Every structure is written in structure tokens, then in C-alpha cells.
Amino acid sequence: xxxxxxxxxxxxxxxxxxxxxxxxxxxxxxxxxxxxxxxxxxxxxxxxxxxxxxxxxxxxxxxxxxxxxxxxxxxxxxxxxxxxxxxxxxxxxxxxxxxxxxxxxxxxxxxxxxxxxxxxxxxxxxxxxxxxxxxxxxxxxxxxxxxxx
Amino acid sequence: xxxxxxxxxxxxxxxxxxxxxxxxxxxxxxxxxxxxxxxxxxxxxxxxxxxxxxxxxxxxxxxxxxxxxxxxxxxxxxxxxxxxxxxxxxxxxxxxxxxxxxxxxxxxxxxxxxxxxxxxxxxxxxxxxxxxxxxxx
Numbered sequence: 134x135x136x137x138x139x140x141x142x143x144x145x146x147x148x149x150x151x152x153x154x155x156x157x158x159x160x161x162x163x164x165x166x167x168x169x170x171x172x173x174x175x176x177x178x179x180x181x182x183x184x185x186x187x188x189x190x191x192x193x194x195x196x197x198x199x200x201x202x203x204x205x206x207x208x209x210x211x212x213x214x215x216x217x218x219x220x221x222x223x224x225x226x227x228x229x230x231x232x233x234x235x236x237x238x239x240x241x242x243x244x245x246x247x248x249x250x251x252x253x254x255x256x257x258x259x260x261x262x263x264x265x266x267x268x269x270x271x272x273x274x275x276x277x278x279x280x281x282x
Numbered sequence: 283x284x285x286x287x288x289x290x291x292x293x294x295x296x297x298x299x300x301x302x303x304x305x306x307x308x309x310x311x312x313x314x315x316x317x318x319x320x321x322x323x324x325x326x327x328x329x330x331x332x333x334x335x336x337x338x339x340x341x342x343x344x345x346x347x348x349x350x351x352x353x354x355x356x357x358x359x360x361x362x363x364x365x366x367x368x369x370x371x372x373x374x375x376x377x378x379x380x381x382x383x384x385x386x387x388x389x390x391x392x393x394x395x396x397x398x399x400x401x402x403x404x405x406x407x408x409x410x411x412x413x414x415x416x417x418x419x
Contacts, residue, residue, distance in 0.1 A: 139322055141312065143303060147326025150302020154327065155334025157295035162338050164287045166348030167355050169295065171385040172409075181409045182418065185355050190288035197292020198385060199392035204293070205300040206393055214306035216390070216397035217380040226387070226401040228376025230408025233384060236369025237359075240383045241295075243370075244328060249335035250356075257362055258370040263314075265374025270314040273378070280379065281308050 158246055165190065170242020171198075172233035183234070217280040236262070284350050296389040302327035305390045307381025314378050 134145040161169035167186050176183025177191035184191060206212045217225065233239040236258055238247065243262075247255020273280070303309035303323050312321030347353055377383050382390065382401055390398035413419070 136322065139320070141319075141321050142323045144323065144326045147302050147323045148330045150298045150300070150304070151327040151330025151332075152334055153294050153298025153301060155298075155331040155338075157291040157293075157298060158331065158335050159338040160287060160291040160294070162335075162342065162348075163345070164291070164349045164351075165284060166351040166353060168357065169291065171295075171383075171388070175384055175388070175406070176409050179406050179409065181406070181413055183409075186288070187284060189285040193285040193289035194292035194295075195388055197289045197294075198296035198299070198388040199390075200289075201293040201296025201298070202300040202305055202389035203296075203392035205297050212300070212306070212393050214390075214393060215308055216394050217307060219400055221379050222382075222397060222400045223404045225376040225380030225382065226404025227408040227411070228372050228379070229382070229384060229387070229401075230405035230410075231412045232369045232372030232374070232376060232408070234369065234409050234412045235365050236373055237357075237366060239373060239385070240377075241385055245331045245335055247357075249332045250339045252357070253360060254357075254362060254366055258366055261367055261370035262374035262377060265371045266314040266378035267316045269375045269378025270311055271317050274315065274318055281311065281381070 154241075154245060158241070161194075162246070168238075168242050168246045169194075170238050170246060171195075172230075172239040173237075173242060176234060181234075215281045218282065221280045232262075287350055295385060296392075298327075298331075299386050299389045300393070304383075305386045305393055310381035310383075310386070311378070314381075 136142040158169040173184035174191045178195045243255040243258040313324035387401045
């Protein structure tokens with residue numbers, strides 16, 4: 134399935150992927166009574182505060198993420214995404230770690246779980262980090278900084 | 283039981299991120315490239331996830347308690363604070379630079395281990411740095 138005007142877009146994959154993410158967040162909410170916010174769960178697993186989830190469950194969730202990705206990579210006969218080099222990865226990682234904890238959430242906690250319950254804080258946070266991301270890519274493109282190999 | 287439920291959720295989440303293209307930084311940066319060669323795929327990811335979760339939020343009020351936990355733990359804060367805004371700005375800049383947010387960072391450990399490990403290590407260091415700045419152990 135393609136989208137007119139956007140030859141590179143994969144809308145069907147997007148809908149399937151989003152549905153799986155929504156089901157996963159539903160399991161965390163209905164099963165464990167909590168928000169499936171990856172930054173908070175990761176902080177909990179690492180012993181850096183974060184989610185009120187018990188630590189074993191936090192570890193289990195984090196370990197599940199690459200297992201799910203591995204299953205898809207096998208099903209699709211390998212994936213070949215391009216990643217940034219070490220320096221941009223380190224700068225980005227520091228900003229993402231510091232920023233998501235300071236801002237109490239990331240794409241999953243604010244973007245999916247928060248917006249769907251119409252939390253004002255999450256709506257504002259999501260608009261803010263999306264705008265910042267859009268501005269960052271625009272500035273980098275204008276400056277000719279190519280990060281992906 | 284709780285860790286098993288959480289593991290299942292993590293696996294589904296990681297699979298969803300990967301199918302949706304969020305573990306591919308080029309796809310994510312394409313979505314953020316609104317003023318250039320825009321790739322709307324992530325809007326479909328987010329839209330579908332929001333629809334499913336909106337249904338989940340409708341089910342919750344009718345439940346006495348979660349299936350495997352004593353009670354629900356839902357955030358109650360409503361104030362728009364400067365840490366919320368400032369933190370989200372920093373996160374967005376980092377997201378834009380490398381095209382990775384926390385979930386896909388962990389999921390990508392199974393796809394491009396060396397790159398993902400650098401990102402995850404730096405992300406955890408960033409979280410630790412905030413704890414340091416806030417004076418928490």
C-alpha cells in the first residue's frame with residue numbers, strides 16, 4: 134500500500150506497528166495499572182528513579198523491546214536501517230536521556246498514553262518535542278549536516 | 283506473573299516500533315523533515331496507537347483494579363511547568379539529531395547493536411546526569 138504523493142511512506146506498516154504499540158500499552162495499563170512510558174521504565178530498570186513499576190517488570194519490558202524487534206527482523210529477512218555515527222549518537226543520547234526525565238516522558242508516555250487520555254501536560258509536551266525535533270532537522274538540513282550514513 | 287505480562291508487552295511494543303519504522307532513523311528523521319521531503323509514516327503509527335489506547339482508557343473506569351496489580355497508578359499532575367517544557371525541548375533536539383527516542387533505542391539493540399548500544403549508554407548517562415543535577419542519589 135502506498136500513499137499518493139509520498140512514494141517512500143509505508144502507511145500500512147505504520148498502522149500495523151501503531152496497533153501493536155497500542156496493544157502493548159493497553160496490556161501495561163489494564164494488566165499492570167501503569168503508563169507504558171519507555172523513558173520512565175528504562176530509568177526504573179537502571180536504578181535511576183522513574184516508573185513506579187517493580188524493577189523486575191521494568192527489566193522484563195526493556196528486554197522485550199529488542200526481542201520484538203528481532204522477531205520482526207527475522208520475519209522480514211533482515212533490516213538495513215542507517216544509523217548516525219558515534220558522536221551524534223552520544224550527543225543525541227545524552228539529550229534524550231536528560232530531556233525525557235526532566236520532561237517526565239517521551240514519545241510513548243506522553244505521545245501515546247498521555248494524549249489518548251487527553252492529558253494537557255502530555256499534549257503540550259508532545260507538541261513541544263515534535264516542534265523541537267522538526268526545528269532540529271530543518272536546521273541540520275539547512276546547515277548541510279548529514280548524520281545518517 | 284507481573285514480569286511475564288511486562289515482557290509480553292515489551293515484545294509487542296518492540297515489534298510494533300520495528301514494523302512501524304521507528305527503529306529506522308531515516309524514517310523518523312523523514313517524519314520530522316516537515317519542511318523538506320516529508321515522510322508521513324509515523325503519523326499512521328501514532329494515529330493507530332492512539333485509537334487503540336483511547337479504547338483502553340474507556341475500559342479502565344469500569345475496572346475495579348488492574349488484572350495483575352492492586353490498583354491503578356495514573357499520573358495526576360496537571361500543571362504546565364518549565365521542566366516539562368524544557369525537558370521536552372531537549373528531548374526533541376536529541377530525537378531530531380539521531381532519529382531515535384528511548385523505545386526504538388532499546389529495540390534497535392537487536393538490529394544494529396553497536397550503534398544502539400552507544401545511544402542507550404549515552405541516554406542512561408543523560409538520565410544519571412539529571413539525577414546528579416537534582417541532587418538525588
